Amino acid sequence: MNLNKNKLEKLRKMTIGKNIRFEKLNELFDKIEKTDVKIDGNEVKIDSEEVKIDGKNPSTSYFGPEQDDLTREGPFNGVLEIAKKFYSTESESKQLVLDIGAMLGGFDFKTHRMAEKYRIISNGITSKNDYSDTLTCGRAQHPSSNFADNNYFFNIINYTKELRDCTNCDEVFINANIVLRYPGQKFKIENDDEQFSKEYQKQKEVLKYRFPPKFLWMWANKDTVIHPISLMAFRKFLNTEYAKEIIKEVDKNYTPENITNMKFDDFTKIWKKISNKILEDLKLDSNIENISNISKLISIIMTEETDIKNISELLTTGNKAVILWGPPGTGKTYESEQVVKEILDIDEDENDKLDNYLFSNENRKKDTNGYYEIVQFHPNYTYQDFIGGITPKLDDESNNISYILNHGIFKRFCDEANKNENEKKKYIFIIDEINRAELSAVFGELLYGLEYRGKPINLPNFKEPFVIPTNVYIIGTMNNVDKSLVTFDLALRRRFGFFKLMPKLDVLEDVLFDRIEEESLEKYIVKCKQLNENIKNKLELGLDYQIGQAYFLKIQDFLPEQEKGELQTITSFDLEKLWIYNLEPLLEEYLGMSVEEEGILEQLKKIKNEFLKDI
Numbered sequence: 001m002n003l004n005k006n007k008l009e010k011l012r013k014m015t016i017g018k019n020i021r022f023e024k025l026n027e028l029f030d031k032i033e034k035t036d037v038k039i040d041g042n043e044v045k046i047d048s049e050e051v052k053i054d055g056k057n058p059s060t061s062y063f064g065p066e067q068d069d070l071t072r073e074g075p076f077n078g079v080l081e082i083a084k085k086f087y088s089t090e091s092e093s094k095q096l097v098l099d100i101g102a103m104l105g106g107f108d109f110k111t112h113r114m115a116e117k118y119r120i121i122s123n124g125i126t127s128k129n130d131y132s133d134t135l136t137c138g139r140a141q142h143p144s145s146n147f148a149d150n151n152y153f154f155n156i157i158n159y160t161k162e163l164r165d166c167t168n169c170d171e172v173f174i175n176a177n178i179v180l181r182y183p184g185q186k187f188k189i190e191n192d193d194e195q196f197s198k199e200y201q202k203q204k205e206v207l208k209y210r211f212p213p214k215f216l217w218m219w220a221n222k223d224t225v226i227h228p229i230s231l232m233a234f235r236k237f238l239n240t241e242y243a244k245e246i247i248k249e250v251d252k253n254y255t256p257e258n259i260t261n262m263k264f265d266d267f268t269k270i271w272k273k274i275s276n277k278i279l280e281d282l283k284l285d286s287n288i289e290n291i292s293n294i295s296k297l298i299s300i301i302m303t304e305e306t307d308i309k310n311i312s313e314l315l316t317t318g319n320k321a322v323i324l325w326g327p328p329g330t331g332k333t334y335e336s337e338q339v340v341k342e343i344l345d346i347d348e349d350e351n352d353k354l355d356n357y358l359f360s361n362e363n364r365k366k367d368t369n370g371y372y373e374i375v376q377f378h379p380n381y382t383y384q385d386f387i388g389g390i391t392p393k394l395d396d397e398s399n400n401i402s403y404i405l406n407h408g409i410f411k412r413f414c415d416e417a418n419k420n421e422n423e424k425k426k427y428i429f430i431i432d433e434i435n436r437a438e439l440s441a442v443f444g445e446l447l448y449g450l451e452y453r454g455k456p457i458n459l460p461n462f463k464e465p466f467v468i469p470t471n472v473y474i475i476g477t478m479n480n481v482d483k484s485l486v487t488f489d490l491a492l493r494r495r496f497g498f499f500k501l502m503p504k505l506d507v508l509e510d511v512l513f514d515r516i517e518e519e520s521l522e523k524y525i526v527k528c529k530q531l532n533e534n535i536k537n538k539l540e541l542g543l544d545y546q547i548g549q550a551y552f553l554k555i556q557d558f559l560p561e562q563e564k565g566e567l568q569t570i571t572s573f574d575l576e577k578l579w580i581y582n583l584e585p586l587l588e589e590y591l592g593m594s595v596e597e598e599g600i601l602e603q604l605k606k607i608k609n610e611f612l613k614d615i
Helices: 005-013 020-034 077-086 092-105 139-149 153-163 169-175 185-190 193-207 211-220 231-238 241-250 256-260 264-281 288-303 307-317 332-344 409-417 439-443 446-451 507-512 518-537 549-558 572-596 598-612
Strands: 037-040 043-046 321-326 370-376 388-394 401-407 426-432 472-479 497-500
Touching: 020 092, 020 153, 020 211, 020 288, 037 153, 077 092, 077 139, 092 139, 092 153, 153 169, 153 211, 169 264, 211 231, 211 264, 231 241, 231 256, 231 288, 241 256, 241 264, 256 264, 264 288, 307 321, 307 332, 307 472, 307 497, 321 332, 332 370, 332 426, 332 472, 370 409, 401 409, 409 426, 409 472, 439 446, 507 518, 507 549, 518 549, 518 572, 518 598, 549 572, 572 598
Parallel strands: 321 472, 321 497, 370 426, 426 472
Antiparallel strands: 037 043, 388 401
């Protein structure tokens, strides 16, 4: 997203949704602030309780987890081992250890899977560069994983607390016992304490340029400075048009790169100025709520690589005609409408609905960036409906039939877009269920017009040539289960770009969090994901026959009425109704005649029983 001041202003005025990562980090740093850590020699006390590993004191020197033999191969395994050794039973203290490890390593707080959008350190091992080094996960993710399991949680708590309102932040960093990674097994065998110290100092010299100390400082001071959720969010924000303008106003010598890679102490000073400048520029008071909202907004925009953004870019910079395709319930029509909002810059609220921009709405807004239209194709949809032609008309009084020249919806839409006064406006035409009509017959001569925008086409019965102007964009939607992509006429297919939408079941958490109790919702999402796995593997239908999030959101229809603020639990009775009325008919349609086969029937029964187990 090309974020400028106007865009940020408009986004800020919209309701900011829940961002799970941001909320969890907020809770985590509040817990860190309330946690008391005392280290005396090798004795460590957390909230006055001494912590030990198998009855022994933990190492408080450099590379403590490795010295205590707690680092492990594989992402997050070291963090799990540390948590288990310090706290054998489940507790808030053990969860705090796990959450700190997840935060340091860029792991999801629940699944403990690493994600690029959560990482706070890049893949550079010895470099001082977190600006251009990659964030990709996989074999290259070791710096993130090592940072998480080579730093004891109590050192991170101490360091973070001392960063809050620090006046000499550089001294806090110098005294902090944090490292990038353990240098390797050979180092452990062959080196003495003096060499340990040299390696530690070498790492600290690199670390003071890296992002993790800056991240911890921003969040320790989240009441006073802007605090994005990750290195990705931070880097992308600095490279927006808006942030570059702010940086220039603060100091024209600074760039996104040298701010990201500058020394820790210098960073704390410049980031305070940048945070204050952003609030001043947006005419916001410097209070906790405003700072939190701007931080959350930046985090959402910069880390959530939404399909909407990608589709908009495909539509406006490449193909001006795009097909959104995928399994049923993946939100293709919804995404189309969101693309309309993105391209036409619509901030929908109670005073400005999407319908105000609908071309066929007689009361549509007059002064806009453009308009959209939506039609749904079906087997009886014709060329006359879409483009136009001679059609019969019945006179109500005489009952006589006459023939008139009808202008179809797409022709009227393009004619309007083609007017001189509208050449700078954008017109978006959505065709829902595009593959349900006989496309070659409906589009006719438009195959030429779709490829050669602005060139006239002679249409039967019309005197004036028809033109599809360059400011008309077409979005089609189709279920690949309904009809295969292969049914598309090859000539028509090459005139469209194709964007596949697959189920996004994590959306369930964002939508249902204020209706369903947290543990019940988590188990429900697991059930939904497992059902799709079973469809793919046990029914052997493959990826394209998975079920989209819209179907699973229908669970709301079967929950009893709730009191305001009351969270509900999903029961097996609710699941059974969802299965009978929504899921089973879809699965039977998927399976067709093979649903009667003994093996398939038995497998479907097992899948049903698994889904209906009480949560």
